[in-house]
Amino acid sequence: METSPFILHRQAFIFNGSMNKNMGSFLDLITEFLELNAGNNRPLLLRLTSSGGVPEQIFGLCGLLRQVRAEGHEVQVHVLGQLCNFTYAVAAEADHVMIEPTGSLVFGQPFVTTSGSIAKMEADLKLQDNLFGKLVKAIVDRSGGKLTEAEVRGWKNKHITAQEAFQFGLVDEVLPTITEPVVKANLPEQSMRFNGSFSNDVEVFNEQIWLNSWLEDSKNKDRPLRLYLTSWGGTVVQALSMYGLLCEAQRQGHHLTIHIVGEAYSCALWFPMCAMRSGTVLIDSLATLMFHPPWMSELSGDLDTIRYQLEVDKGVFNQTRALLSLAPGLTPELLEEWSKEPHDRYLSAQEAADFGLGKLVFGPPRKSRLQA
Numbered sequence: 001m002e003t004s005p006f007i008l009h010r011q012a013f014i015f016n017g018s019m020n021k022n023m024g025s026f027l028d029l030i031t032e033f034l035e036l037n038a039g040n041n042r043p044l045l046l047r048l049t050s051s052g053g054v055p056e057q058i059f060g061l062c063g064l065l066r067q068v069r070a071e072g073h074e075v076q077v078h079v080l081g082q083l084c085n086f087t088y089a090v091a092a093e094a095d096h097v098m099i100e101p102t103g104s105l106v107f108g109q110p111f112v113t114t115s116g117s118i119a120k121m122e123a124d125l126k127l128q129d130n131l132f133g134k135l136v137k138a139i140v141d142r143s144g145g146k147l148t149e150a151e152v153r154g155w156k157n158k159h160i161t162a163q164e165a166f167q168f169g170l171v172d173e174v175l176p177t178i179t180e181p182v183v184k185a186n187l188p189e190q191s192m193r194f195n196g197s198f199s200n201d202v203e204v205f206n207e208q209i210w211l212n213s214w215l216e217d218s219k220n221k222d223r224p225l226r227l228y229l230t231s232w233g234g235t236v237v238q239a240l241s242m243y244g245l246l247c248e249a250q251r252q253g254h255h256l257t258i259h260i261v262g263e264a265y266s267c268a269l270w271f272p273m274c275a276m277r278s279g280t281v282l283i284d285s286l287a288t289l290m291f292h293p294p295w296m297s298e299l300s301g302d303l304d305t306i307r308y309q310l311e312v313d314k315g316v317f318n319q320t321r322a323l324l325s326l327a328p329g330l331t332p333e334l335l336e337e338w339s340k341e342p343h344d345r346y347l348s349a350q351e352a353a354d355f356g357l358g359k360l361v362f363g364p365p366r367k368s369r370l371q372a
Contacts, residue, residue, distance in 0.1 A: 019053030049081035081241035100244035157308035184255035198234030233266025281358030329355030
């Protein structure tokens, strides 16, 4: 197909969740992209976070992306949080894969549930093994020979950091951490708020969809962004996904203000680090912050499986704990001490400011009722 010689501004979509039969609306966005951009070369960017999904649905998305590329569009993937198991096949189809410094990949053996006659169960196992073989091939091919089939097939709950993913050839670029202040443009500040848990919740997804669209709108170039934050925590994957999107906002030149107005517990405590060196962090005097070691749901399985899962969780915890050490007063030694405590560590707004987590702010004085 003949395409325009001019590179058009990319189209960016975001997906956060399980890649299963409920991802139809996301597939609709891509098919609509093909219809609206027939004959041009507009790049397609997918910002992804996913804890897994149904292999057949995932490979269906891969096939659709192959058609996007066949029609002359470059496909880019931006890993915001984690990609787990078969969902990496989507990244493997892209022309260029970027990952947040806090992002990661997780691989393991396929989980199979089957019932029926012996012949049916044998057929089910054969199908799943064939699907797993496609994923293994995608990983090995993407690595350019740095990984072997035997090595990948032997992975059990393998946690791969962003830097390791780059070394293995599984991603093309680890996006830079913003360490220099982003100049605050003299433009009206855009406000957004998050009040709740970073979990598999519609509000979390809607906030990310809105922010993704806002970032891609040229009318918002260099416009400052303020996040009003109240959260009691949630899942690591969902928190890192939003964290990565806020980091991308700063890479695009938006001065970011993280304004903690209520609580910032557990993984919500990471968010001041997003703007620690590049933006502004404000902590309302009524706010409370909290640190604790990771709290995991019940694990079951054979000893090897549990050991592997614990190693994955410890790897993620060490990775995120390194974020907190960006605060001047939260040394690795102090965080190690807190990690061994049997209770949660609560910080008043004043204590958080003293540790260097942000600037303490107070409400303005009230006018006297006696004033005319």
